Amino acid sequence: MQALVKTGKGKGLVELRDVPVPTIGDSEVLIEVGACGICGTDIHIYEDEFPYYPPVTLGHEFSGTVAAIGKNVRGWAVGDRVVGEPHTMACGVCALCRTGNRQICPEKRSPGWGINGAFAPLMRWPEPALLHRIPNMLDFPAAALTEPLANVVTDVILPQTVMAGDVVAVAGPGPIGIMAALVAKYAGAARVIIFGVNDDEEIRLSLCRALPAIDNVVNVQKEDLSALVQDLTSGRGVDTFIEASGAQAAMKTGAQIIRKLGTVTAIGLTGRPAVEFPYDAFMKKSVRYLFNLSTKYESWDRAIHILAEGVIPHEQLISHKGSLGQWKDFFDALMARKAMKGMFLFNQGE
Numbered sequence: 001m002q003a004l005v006k007t008g009k010g011k012g013l014v015e016l017r018d019v020p021v022p023t024i025g026d027s028e029v030l031i032e033v034g035a036c037g038i039c040g041t042d043i044h045i046y047e048d049e050f051p052y053y054p055p056v057t058l059g060h061e062f063s064g065t066v067a068a069i070g071k072n073v074r075g076w077a078v079g080d081r082v083v084g085e086p087h088t089m090a091c092g093v094c095a096l097c098r099t100g101n102r103q104i105c106p107e108k109r110s111p112g113w114g115i116n117g118a119f120a121p122l123m124r125w126p127e128p129a130l131l132h133r134i135p136n137m138l139d140f141p142a143a144a145l146t147e148p149l150a151n152v153v154t155d156v157i158l159p160q161t162v163m164a165g166d167v168v169a170v171a172g173p174g175p176i177g178i179m180a181a182l183v184a185k186y187a188g189a190a191r192v193i194i195f196g197v198n199d200d201e202e203i204r205l206s207l208c209r210a211l212p213a214i215d216n217v218v219n220v221q222k223e224d225l226s227a228l229v230q231d232l233t234s235g236r237g238v239d240t241f242i243e244a245s246g247a248q249a250a251m252k253t254g255a256q257i258i259r260k261l262g263t264v265t266a267i268g269l270t271g272r273p274a275v276e277f278p279y280d281a282f283m284k285k286s287v288r289y290l291f292n293l294s295t296k297y298e299s300w301d302r303a304i305h306i307l308a309e310g311v312i313p314h315e316q317l318i319s320h321k322g323s324l325g326q327w328k329d330f331f332d333a334l335m336a337r338k339a340m341k342g343m344f345l346f347n348q349g350e
């Protein structure tokens with residue numbers, strides 16, 4: 001079968017390769033992949049900016065069908081439609097694992113960088129306990145958004161950063177920022193503002209403007225975000241600031257527009273060794289500033305329910321959908337910010 005493989009250590013070194021059909025052990029399942037989204041992590045691996053164990057098949061944002069089960073597997077059957085938490089090979093015995101935080105276990109090696117992932121029609125899935133069922137009403141492309149949406153749920157909903165009536169600002173109008181804005185609104189925010197820069201204008205901000213759940217879409221290089229926030233909040237500032245850009249300038253903006261005793265939640269990495277951070281400005285406002293890496297178990301079923309309710313306009317969000325053969329075009333478009341979300345389809349009318 002054909003798989004998209006990171007072949008060695010270094011920049012680039014990604015190619016379509018013929019690889020053997022995976023075999024499974026007695027406690028494992030084989031997944032027939034339906035769809036798999038391209039994550040920022042896949043791009044980081046392409047660029048050699050994230051740890052990986054080559055040669056390795058990329059891709060972790062998958063949805064699919066159980067195609068075979070090992071003889072010791074309980075609770076799963078061939079034909080089950082699933083998505084899976086990528087926390088494979090966590091040790092299970094460290095303090096983090098034993099307190100329900102296997103997503104940050106140092107031993108963890110996930111599909112797509114630590115073991116072979118889902119940019120292939122079939123994938124060996126070593127830990128059935130990490131799978132989640134998806135409803136029939138959810139198609140595979142929509143369901144493949146579960147993993148990134150579970151990140152948003154982990155960072156926005158589980159720590160209760162948004163309450164009914166809040167004014168929320170989101171930095172970074174990429175797929176994660178947009179999903180965060182929509183989830184904040186769904187969670188009861190009175191008003192959601194999303195902001196970006198000139199480079200975001202063509203694809204990202206124009207999509208945001210087409211989404212009725214997002215109340216204000218601001219290009220901070222053209223419009224005065226602070227004045228808008230002052231007006232909306234009687235000068236107090238936003239209740240919640242969601243940092244989904246990784247950009248230094250946005251952190252500074254966040255420090256300006258957050259209210260005293262407000263909450264800041266950070267989603268995703270900056271990709272840099274260090275950033276200039278307005279520490280004192282946040283301190284003086286006594287904000288609650290939250291960091292979370294990856295996803296928690298309880299985010300997954302919530303993310304699936306949110307997707308099934310149609311809160312996330314996946315048709316608009318997934319700008320590039322096609323076969324694995326188009327990978328280079330999709331990667332290039334994503335790196336040039338000419339795409340929102342890229343996704344490969346498998347084993348179905350691609």
Ligand SMILES: [Zn+2]
Nearest residue numbers: 039061147148
């Ligand atoms: Zn991801």
Ligand SMILES: [Zn+2]
Nearest residue numbers: 091094097105
């Ligand atoms: Zn562990």
